Amino acid sequence: MNLEQVRTLDAADRLRPVRDRFVLRDGVIYLDGNSLGALPKATAPHLAEVVERQWGEDLITSWNKHGWIDWPQRIAAKLAPIVGAKPNELLIADSTTVCLFKLLAAAVAAQPGRSSILTEEANFPTDLYAAQGLATLRPDVRPRTVPREDIPSAIDQDTAVLFLTHVDYRSGLRHDMAALNETAHAMGALTLWDLSHSAGAVELELNRSGCDLAVGCGYKYLNGGPGAPAFLYVSERLQGRLQSPLSGWMGHAAPFAFAGKYEPAPDIRRFLTGTPSILALAALDAGLDTFGGVAVADLEAKSQELTRFFIEAVEDRCGSETQLASPRDPKARGSHVCFAHPQGYAVMQALIARGIVGDFRPPDLIRFGFAPLYNGYEDAWHAADALAAILSTREWDRPRFLEWQKVT
Structure with a gap:
């Protein structure tokens, strides 16, 4: 699937207009809403x-x-x-x-x-x-x-x-x-x-x-x-x-x-x-x-499709470099996906440096949270692409990515 096809999926998403209710920075793909939700535009006023x-x-x-x-x-x-x-x-x-x-x-x-x-x-x-x-x-x-x-x-x-x-x-x-x-x-x-x-x-x-x-x-x-x-x-x-x-x-x-x-x-x-x-x-x-006018069934459906799409994209591009640590059956999982890698913490730090924000959970899990209100297929597509590049080039193997911070 190419980027044009991915954007077509986003255009057909019935929840896509809800994304405009949030402050989402250019150059950042935020996949950590399972730890801290993005800022709604209405909050500050x-x-x-x-x-x-x-x-x-x-x-x-x-x-x-x-x-x-x-x-x-x-x-x-x-x-x-x-x-x-x-x-x-x-x-x-x-x-x-x-x-x-x-x-x-x-x-x-x-x-x-x-x-x-x-x-x-x-x-x-x-x-x-x-x-x-x-x-x-x-x-x-x-x-x-x-x-x-x-x-x-x-x-x-x-x-x-x-x-x-x-x-x-x-x-x-x-x-x-x-x-x-x-x-x-x-x-x-x-x-x-x-x-x-x-x-x-x-x-x-x-x-x-x-x-x-x-x-x-x-x-x-x-x-x-x-x-x-x-x-x-x-x-x-x-x-x-x-x-x-x-x-x-x-x-x-x-x-x-x-x-x-x-x-x-x-x-x-x-x-x-x-x-x-x-x-x-x-x-x-x-x-x-931000949930105004949103059916919970639509949240569930989008969550399942987004996480399925991301799993397939990562496995297609990363091969055996990382292993799925979440259920493959969409009905058996929530709205976040974990992959295991021996240097998971450093891998996630390298992703964050590229503007792909997820998090890490010990011992070796890189975790990606997909908030159905504001995440889309293009977010998942770019995140999988960045992960593949980091793993194939060992970009994660740099001192600044190996240094642990207080909050992971």
Whole structure:
């Protein structure tokens, strides 16, 4: 396939006009939206409005006048069609790890007589750390890790929570959420899913799949900016049953009554803790607006086609120089692709020097994230071409590419 044919594919892409909603620098192909989403063009003006007029002019009255107090729910409601949930089941709050800990602790407490948190050995480290941290506070709780293939058979009557990441952060391998929810429920276990590498790139149906609890990241495919707050999902049927372990005043049924005794809000608001970060919420608000008018099924379809195209282009041009480390079946992977190379870190640094921005994950994976809202076939075509050139000439074998930086 030549470049003219590739551009024809982009011209036929129904999501192509959405690309114009983002700041994308000339000379840079950004394939790291799975770590930090690109900047929406609307973010800076929206932040300026919130800072200069709402904060600058209206000051504290903005909590009422501009509805700041309701932003954690109002902005979360924009996620409903993206993740397949009801608006009243979603909340923007805290960081991913804090949300994971809160929901994990709440789920375990709601399952008396069950002591194990079941997860997979290769789960994302912060997820494992959250479970380990909870176990230090609850000695009766036992994190239990098993290989991915053993998860269904490992769910038993001692399992309080099945705790998994939907799309693996390395390989991109996707769990069958609906099947695992069904298996867990049959054994009386609750399920908690980390959607950080899913939300905004692949089709999710939290309600239809029977999901109990979920958490997701705001700064990856949702384009909320560096360090954007996370979101959490609690099924409507569980909201009255689960109690947040962090009983902060914003989770109180009547926070401005200033009562001395905690009484949790009757709904999703009970999982709020402290005062929401309005500037961070404003940036995430603009990020979620980039999904306006976009069908999640179209995101899924484009993700599958883009990643398939990229895999074929890399294998055609690079041959045995690098090996695919992601599922070949598009339905089995998320929206990023990994290839293995013994000098993967240096290879990625050489790509970044050429303006092809991806990232690296140990021990040897070069990772390319395809954000369906703004990445296209020409991006994938040029990235594969650059990778082939770097490998064939050993361009990566230079001191500056071999020197490790703090963030990989």
